[in-house]
Amino acid sequence: MVRAVRGAIQVDGNDRESIITGTTELVTEVMERNRLTTDEVISVIFTATPDLTAEFPALAARKLGFHDVPLLCASEIGVPGALPRVVRLMAHIAVDRPRQEIHHVYLRGAVALRVDIAQ
Template sequence: MIRGIRGAITIHVDNESQIIDSTEKLIRTMIAKNDIEAANVASVFISATSDIQTGFPAKALRKFPGWTYVPVMCMQEMDVEESLARCVRVMIHYNTNKSQEDIHHVYLEEAIKLRPDLIKHKTSN
């Protein structure tokens, strides 16, 4: 069965190194908390808010050994008034037998504001 594993992180400054470093931190945490193996990943969607313009967050995924052939798509997040600024969101589509309740979604930095209901139940930092 394919499960979606969500994650999000905010960046302090819009520059390529911060985008890639922050995205790498987020994905590493998602992998660790969910015991993700690249061979079981169907695809990864990564979105960024419109104020992130100096680099592709998806480049961070290419730093991980074994992830070369994982399909990744980078897209722009909806531009909604008063939404969280400089935010990268990740959705990993993962083949697993885990139940929805056993999936650990990860929200770092200011992104913890996006899903406080999940933070109360699971540690995300």
């Protein structure tokens, strides 16, 4: 069965270290909260707000061992007034669990994006 898990984190700044550190935290939390291994991850799409240009968020996943997982980075739409410095992800996973057992992860300031499902 294929499921999708979402997540987001607000990073400290537009520098390589902040993007890598924040994305590492996000990916690690998604994997731990959903009890996933990289073998269960089909693909991951990362997006970053237009103010984050110093590094590709996917690099953090590669450093965590996502060597054979297809990864894609894209830019979010630059909506006026949107929360700045946010890295988002949507991971497609192969698990035999009902949708309600999938844990979406919103960290730091990104909790404000989905108060209804943030944990």
